[in-house]
Amino acid sequence: SQKIEQNSEALNIQEGKTATLTCNYTNYSPAYLQWYRQDPGRGPVFLLLIRENEKEKRKERLKVTFDTTLKQSLFHITASQPADSATYLCAPPDMNRDDKIIFGKGTRLHILP
Amino acid sequence: KAGVTQTPRYLIKTRGQQVTLSCSPISGHRSVSWYQQTPGQGLQFLFEYFSETQRNKGNFPGRFSGRQFSNSRSEMNVSTLELGDSALYLCASSPGRGSNYGYTFGSGTRLTVV
Numbered sequence: 700s701q702k703i704e705q706n707s708e709a710l711n712i713q714e715g716k717t718a719t720l721t722c723n724y725t726n727y728s729p730a731y732l733q734w735y736r737q738d739p740g741r742g743p744v745f746l747l748l749i750r751e752n753e754k755e756k757r758k759e760r761l762k763v764t765f766d767t768t769l770k771q772s773l774f775h776i777t778a779s780q781p782a783d784s785a786t787y788l789c790a791p792p793d794m795n796r797d798d799k800i801i802f803g804k805g806t807r808l809h810i811l812p
Numbered sequence: 813k814a815g816v817t818q819t820p821r822y823l824i825k826t827r828g829q830q831v832t833l834s835c836s837p838i839s840g841h842r843s844v845s846w847y848q849q850t851p852g853q854g855l856q857f858l859f860e861y862f863s864e865t866q867r868n869k870g871n872f873p874g875r876f877s878g879r880q881f882s883n884s885r886s887e888m889n890v891s892t893l894e895l896g897d898s899a900l901y902l903c904a905s906s907p908g909r910g911s912n913y914g915y916t917f918g919s920g921t922r923l924t925v926v
Contacts, residue, residue: 733914735915740919741920742902742904742917742918742919743855743902743915745914745915745916746914788854788855793857793868796868798867798909798910799857800845800857801855802847802854802855803854804853804854
């Protein structure tokens with residue numbers, strides 16, 4: 700069965716530095732992958748969608764890469780700010796139904812002032 | 813425009829009872845998906861509705877059910893509640909189905925079963 704792995708340990712990054720979060724997937728090759736941000740007690744917020752034929756996607760200070768050979772997506776936040784502190788979720792489609800989104804367990808990011 | 817609205821925000825129920833949660837999607841969004849979120853399991857897919865039809869279903873027992881109305885509003889029902897059903901239930905809407913759309917989530921309903 701498919702597996703989505705995000706670093707379960709929290710990531711602490713100094714303000715102003717680039718934060719890089721990893722999403723690894725196994726046993727299949729998703730056609731696309733989404734990233735979401737979630738704050739405590741709130742629903743996730745959609746950030747970016749990247750397709751398998753796109754190596755990289757950018758939105759303001761955010762950048763996502765999609766390496767189908769390594770079966771990995773990286774999520775970068777440049778010039779990080781304390782307000783970027785949140786949990787970030789990787790969300791590819793289900794291996795059997797590409798119209799059904801499943802979520803990794805997320806990585807908690809702390810930006811230290 | 814208004815976001816995805818979930819009601820109620822908090823709910824406390826007793827084991828064995830049943831509960832109905834409501835979700836109003838963004839106007840014009842026809843797809844509604846439901847997820848259960850717990851600290852140990854993360855976000856688990858429950859089901860998805862589009863044009864009043866269930867299109868996808870997750871691996872949950874039959875006690876979990878849902879429906880969608882002609883105005884795209886959706887409800888989910890959990891019967892014979894168990895302690896393990898305590899979770900944050902999230903509803904997400906999108907304009908259509910598939911890879912072209914990100915989801916817009918509501919703030920969720922926090923269900924506590926005692």
